[in-house]
Amino acid sequence: xxxxxxxxxxxxxxxxxxxxxxxTVSLVLSGNPRARVAAKTRERxxxxxxxLGYRPNLLARGLVLRRSFAIGLVVPDLGxxxxxxxxxxxxxxxxxxxxxxxxxxxxxGTAAAHLESLLTRQVDGVIxxxxxxxxxxxxLLASLNVxxxxxxxxxxxxxxxxxxxxxxxxxxxxxxxxxxxxGMVGPASQxxxxxxxxxxxxxxxxxxxGQIRSPWLRRVPATVEGGAAAIKALLAQPERPTxxxxxxxxxAIGALKSCLSAGIRIPGELSLMGCDDIEMARLVTPELSTVxxxxxxxxxxxxxxxxxxxxxxxxxxxxxxxxxVRLAARGTTxxxxxxxxx
Amino acid sequence: xxxxxxxxxxxxxxxxxxxxxxxTVSLVLSGNPRARVAAKTRERxxxxxxxLGYRPNLLARGLVLRRSFAIGLVVPDLGxxxxxxxxxxxxxxxxxxxxxxxxxxxxxGTAAAHLESLLTRQVDGVIxxxxxxxxxxxxLLASLNVxxxxxxxxxxxxxxxxxxxxxxxxxxxxxxxxxxxxGMVGPASQxxxxxxxxxxxxxxxxxxxGQIRSPWLRRVPATVEGGAAAIKALLAQPERPTxxxxxxxxxAIGALKSCLSAGIRIPGELSLMGCDDIEMARLVTPELSTVxxxxxxxxxxxxxxxxxxxxxxxxxxxxxxxxxVRLAARGTTxxxxxxxxx
DNA sequence: TTGTAAGCGTTATCAT
DNA sequence: ATGATAACGCTTACAA
Numbered sequence: 001x002x003x004x005x006x007x008x009x010x011x012x013x014x015x016x017x018x019x020x021x022x023x024t025v026s027l028v029l030s031g032n033p034r035a036r037v038a039a040k041t042r043e044r045x046x047x048x049x050x051x052l053g054y055r056p057n058l059l060a061r062g063l064v065l066r067r068s069f070a071i072g073l074v075v076p077d078l079g080x081x082x083x084x085x086x087x088x089x090x091x092x093x094x095x096x097x098x099x100x101x102x103x104x105x106x107x108x109g110t111a112a113a114h115l116e117s118l119l120t121r122q123v124d125g126v127i128x129x130x131x132x133x134x135x136x137x138x139x140l141l142a143s144l145n146v147x148x149x150x151x152x153x154x155x156x157x158x159x160x161x162x163x164x165x166x167x168x169x170x171x172x173x174x175x176x177x178x179x180x181x182x183g184m185v186g187p188a189s190q191x192x193x194x195x196x197x198x199x200x201x202x203x204x205x206x207x208x209x210g211q212i213r214s215p216w217l218r219r220v221p222a223t224v225e226g227g228a229a230a231i232k233a234l235l236a237q238p239e240r241p242t243x244x245x246x247x248x249x250x251x252a253i254g255a256l257k258s259c260l261s262a263g264i265r266i267p268g269e270l271s272l273m274g275c276d277d278i279e280m281a282r283l284v285t286p287e288l289s290t291v292x293x294x295x296x297x298x299x300x301x302x303x304x305x306x307x308x309x310x311x312x313x314x315x316x317x318x319x320x321x322x323x324x325v326r327l328a329a330r331g332t333t334x335x336x337x338x339x340x341x342x
Numbered sequence: 343x344x345x346x347x348x349x350x351x352x353x354x355x356x357x358x359x360x361x362x363x364x365x366t367v368s369l370v371l372s373g374n375p376r377a378r379v380a381a382k383t384r385e386r387x388x389x390x391x392x393x394l395g396y397r398p399n400l401l402a403r404g405l406v407l408r409r410s411f412a413i414g415l416v417v418p419d420l421g422x423x424x425x426x427x428x429x430x431x432x433x434x435x436x437x438x439x440x441x442x443x444x445x446x447x448x449x450x451g452t453a454a455a456h457l458e459s460l461l462t463r464q465v466d467g468v469i470x471x472x473x474x475x476x477x478x479x480x481x482l483l484a485s486l487n488v489x490x491x492x493x494x495x496x497x498x499x500x501x502x503x504x505x506x507x508x509x510x511x512x513x514x515x516x517x518x519x520x521x522x523x524x525g526m527v528g529p530a531s532q533x534x535x536x537x538x539x540x541x542x543x544x545x546x547x548x549x550x551x552g553q554i555r556s557p558w559l560r561r562v563p564a565t566v567e568g569g570a571a572a573i574k575a576l577l578a579q580p581e582r583p584t585x586x587x588x589x590x591x592x593x594a595i596g597a598l599k600s601c602l603s604a605g606i607r608i609p610g611e612l613s614l615m616g617c618d619d620i621e622m623a624r625l626v627t628p629e630l631s632t633v634x635x636x637x638x639x640x641x642x643x644x645x646x647x648x649x650x651x652x653x654x655x656x657x658x659x660x661x662x663x664x665x666x667v668r669l670a671a672r673g674t675t676x677x678x679x680x681x682x683x684x
Numbered sequence: 685t686t687g688t689a690a691g692c693g694t695t696a697t698c699a700t
Numbered sequence: 701a702t703g704a705t706a707a708c709g710c711t712t713a714c715a716a
Binding site: 020021022023024027036037038041060062063064065066 | 689692
């Protein structure tokens with residue numbers, strides 16, 4: 001029943017139809033709590049808006065309010081399902097509060113370029129996931145609401161997982177199975193989470209009298225290909241460990257694949273662990289033993305935290321920033337042959 | 343060296359510093375080709391902008407230009423890596439042209455709600471991926487630039503894969519291996535691509551004298567769980583097919599997993615095919631035989647097409663809307679035992 | 685209770 | 701070649 005076939009309907013049009021002034025329309029429709037308008041007027045406005053199919057222009061609103069109701073989210077790599085889950089968690093929270101997410105894949109372009117573009121778009125804040133705060137010019141961040149993921153900071157808000165515990169839990173699981181000779185596969189990364197996972201693993205192993213010989217520490221990209229390559233190199237060694245900890249599931253899955261095609265029995269000859277617990281982990285055979293990191297929850301919490309910064313009215317409770325992880329013992333880990341079984 | 347510590351720097355500030363009027367700043371910096379400004383002035387403005395760290399406000403620009411330089415992308419499910427690739431393809435093209443993607447996961451909220459929100463945000467256009475044009479109120483689309491993915495339309499632009507060929511190619515591969523008794527697993531979906539895949543498969547099978555008995559046609563959601571459930575049901579039948587075509591890789595991977603844990607040898611006792619060729623397909627063991635559908639390319643093309651609609655200046659060449667698919671014969675398909683080998 | 689006026693930061697159409 | 705001036709569609713004082 002729309003009389004206006006001409007593109008966009010503005011508050012002006014609604015006002016005309018309702019026989020009121022344009023600001024009145026704004027007052028009624030913007031849900032301003034302290035808008036004192038007569039019930040009759042309000043109803044006329046609401047109906048007129050409905051009839052015309054009025055949709056407020058967020059650009060205009062943003063201009064005057066100086067807020068875009070958009071937040072940026074920079075993740076390292078959308079090719080990793082883990083980060084897709086982070087995105088989904090954040091997306092859900094953001095959209096529930098009327099915000100959109102502007103997604104940036106760290107693999108495309110530099111972090112600085114992404115931030116630049118987000119700032120131009122007047123985002124109200126950004127969530128930076130393990131994507132090189134280092135790479136982000138300080139001054140760009142200074143004027144922004146920021147929440148970091150997996151990157152502890154004194155000045156900025158952040159959330160993350162208990163990465164050191166992740167490494168430790170993995171080590172403890174393998175140690176309990178009798179393993180003492182370990183391999184470790186992952187990049188020589190600046191990423192805090194990766195470093196902490198390694199540290200947790202390393203310390204637990206060292207504390208239990210285990211060892212990681214240096215040729216068993218393989219530095220490769222944190223990808224499936226990296227994992228596959230690392231295992232090939234490892235198997236070429238004169239001696240090999242009985243268990244390998246991979247820095248994330250992608251690496252572990254690459255490693256697993258490489259083992260299977262090399263005829264290594266898993267977990268009979270070699271135990272393999274990943275970290276993250278992406279969906280894929282349960283789809284390979286045998287199912288990947290790993291450490292569950294709550295990706296969606298991390299994304300959701302980061303978003304919630306950012307929204308708190310943006311809307312001071314919201315309750316300022318500060319829930320734990322560090323989310324717990326837990327062991328997911330599955331099919332790629334088993335006891336050392338001939339070792340005492342727990 | 344910024345003198346302004348007060349939040350945002352506007353074109354006004356730049357103008358003041360450069361000793362020119364604000365519109366001149368706009369003229370210089372908006373890259374308007376027919377901007378006739380003195381070289382000296384231009385330089386002063388550019389330097390002033392740099393010194394102040396000026397960043398144009400896209401909201402304001404959008405308001406006057408009546409364009410947001412944002413496009414919406416609605417995909418059915420970000421949990422399916424296939425659609426993540428579609429997103430990545432579109433993202434790359436969009437951002438290369440200065441657009442952002444506003445991503446909507448069909449799993450969260452209704453299509454209508456997503457469109458509503460996108461329109462409010464003044465997106466310049468939307469890409470709808472197999473997400474129920476049906477569910478989208480006609481009038482919402484009327485005023486919008488739209489490109490459909492995997493949903494042929496007379497009125498609207500669209501791109502997609504050759505879904506019927508995908509089904510046919512799968513069938514031909516299995517037929518060539520000697521199979522004549524087929525199962526088929528997938529949802530009773532409204533999705534055009536799924537229907538076409540089925541049709542292609544069905545026709546090729548029928549044309550070659552094969553059969554799909556009705557208990558071998560399992561209707562389940564297009565998910566890993568669906569695939570797993572379908573195979574369990576299939577294996578419970580008194581007779582079983584020698585090969586099963588799954589509507590997509592997720593389903594096939596679920597089916598594979600279910601077979602392996604039931605002790606069915608793949609491909610010895612049963613051949614399994616998927617469709618899409620997501621990365622995961624090469625990570626399971628044995629590697630999944632499937633049909634490669636160029637997800638990123640589809641996303642990229644959809645975005646390109648939309649941008650063409652938005653910027654009439656761009657070259658209007660209309661490349662193929664239907665992208666070819668190709669067989670990826672891998673480890674889950676093999677000859678029927680005792681059948682003549684091709 | 686409602687209308688009037690101002691302004692958010694741009695771009696575009698004029699004069700100058 | 702550059703500077704006023706007027707939108708763009710909205711929110712928010714301030715008047716009436």
